[in-house]
Amino acid sequence: MAETPSEKIPVTVLTGYLGAGKTTLLNRILSEPHGKKFAVIVNEFGEIGIDNDLVVGADEEVFEMNNGCICCTVRGDLIRIIDGLLRRKGQFDGIIVETTGLADPAPVAQTFFVDEEVQAKTKLDAVVTVADAKWLSDRLKDAPEAKNQVAFADVILINKTDLVNADELAEVEARIRGINPYAKLYRTQKSAIDIGKVLNQGAFDLDRILELEPAFLEEGEGHHHHDHEHGPDCGCGHEHHDHDHGHGHHHHGLKAVHDAEMQSVAFSTDKPLDPDKFFPWVQDLVAKEGPSILRSKGILAFKDDPDRFVFQGVHMILDGDHQRPWKDDEKKVSRIVFIGRKLDAKALEAGFLSCAA
Numbered sequence: 332m333a334e335t336p337s338e339k340i341p342v343t344v345l346t347g348y349l350g351a352g353k354t355t356l357l358n359r360i361l362s363e364p365h366g367k368k369f370a371v372i373v374n375e376f377g378e379i380g381i382d383n384d385l386v387v388g389a390d391e392e393v394f395e396m397n398n399g400c401i402c403c404t405v406r407g408d409l410i411r412i413i414d415g416l417l418r419r420k421g422q423f424d425g426i427i428v429e430t431t432g433l434a435d436p437a438p439v440a441q442t443f444f445v446d447e448e449v450q451a452k453t454k455l456d457a458v459v460t461v462a463d464a465k466w467l468s469d470r471l472k473d474a475p476e477a478k479n480q481v482a483f484a485d486v487i488l489i490n491k492t493d494l495v496n497a498d499e500l501a502e503v504e505a506r507i508r509g510i511n512p513y514a515k516l517y518r519t520q521k522s523a524i525d526i527g528k529v530l531n532q533g534a535f536d537l538d539r540i541l542e543l544e545p546a547f548l549e550e551g552e553g554h555h556h557h558d559h560e561h562g563p564d565c566g567c568g569h570e571h572h573d574h575d576h577g578h579g580h581h582h583h584g585l586k587a588v589h590d591a592e593m594q595s596v597a598f599s600t601d602k603p604l605d606p607d608k609f610f611p612w613v614q615d616l617v618a619k620e621g622p623s624i625l626r627s628k629g630i631l632a633f634k635d636d637p638d639r640f641v642f643q644g645v646h647m648i649l650d651g652d653h654q655r656p657w658k659d660d661e662k663k664v665s666r667i668v669f670i671g672r673k674l675d676a677k678a679l680e681a682g683f684l685s686c687a688a
């Protein structure tokens with residue numbers, strides 16, 4: 332494949348439901364010694380920027396869309412960020428957009444066809460969907476986004492194969508095939524895949540998408556295939572306001588974000604946490620509330636610990652590790668986010684704050 336300077340910049344859209352393994356895949360792509368430079372755009376659900384901080388440092392520039400809901404930001408933030416990037420052409424070889432687990436990939440993909448400037452200079456290379464082998468079947472029943480993410484995919488990673496047995500794996504694969512017989516399917520653990528199978532696929536198939544969604548190329552609100560509508564003033568239920576990381580505050584309970592019954596609550600504190608309080612609390616919490624807490628994540632500052640601790644949960648499965656030392660000029664603020672249904676924000680906040688050392 333000859334690369335000429337006039338060639339359009341390939342864009343890879345990474346999608347997949349909450350906690351499926353998108354960031355894990357992104358970090359793999361970025362850590363590989365491919366000698367390429369990518370611009371990364373991440374979209375967060377909720378207002379405390381955590382995903383951004385979970386992406387490996389390296390040379391990449393990470394642009395954050397913090398409005399929490401890609402359906403509303405798609406014609407604003409995303410186009411604005413890409414326009415900015417395009418003005419510095421030649422400085423990177425590809426753009427990777429990681430969407431929030433709750434995003435419908437359609438409006439994201441659409442951006443690359445409806446905006447003239449963006450369309451002239453970029454090409455949507457592939458929609459890559461990471462599917463959680465353990466939870467996808469359940470989500471296909473109750474979350475329309477999960478189904479759309481599978482339907483739109485050019486490449487699908489059935490990830491977390493370690494958490495299911497052979498029968499369950501065969502079942503989830505059959506379900507995926509039932510929704511999308513065209514995508515390339517790979518079974519992975521920790522999103523481990525040869526990046527050549529993910530990047531530069533030349534795979535996004537407009538004809539197939541138009542079959543799925545005839546109104547795909549129409550401007551405005553032509554692309555409903557959701558239970559709820561997304562529009563210019565966005566009836567999707569997300570609240571939009573400037574985000575505030577809460578630095579400098581003793582603690583800061585942030586407004587909940589609602590998507591139908593899906594909500595995100597986030598808290599932060601600059602008091603160091605006691606690991607002997609935090610872990611029992613969070614383990615007990617997900618053991619009891621795991622079915623309604625779809626996703627949890629946090630960046631934590633423990634007392635007398637020079638390292639940032641990154642904590643992650645998907646339902647009742649928890650995982651965590653030291654990430655890197657806190658930098659000298661970095662405020663040691665612990666931030667935690669819960670995404671789920673019918674969350675008791677007050678109790679979560681009280682529980683979190685009671686973990687102070």
Ligand SMILES: Nc1nc2c(ncn2[C@@H]2O[C@H](COP(=O)(O)OP(=O)(O)OP(=O)(O)O)[C@@H](O)[C@H]2O)c(=O)[nH]1
Nearest residue numbers: 348349350351352353354355432491520521643650
């Ligand atoms: N057991 C197991 N855990 C995995 C695997 N891949 C990723 N995880 C864990 O699953 C959690 C979620 O992974 P992420 O890569 O952050 O998922 P994500 O899709 O980016 O999550 P959101 O951005 O919140 O939607 C982390 O704790 C990962 O370490 C896997 O193959 N097996």
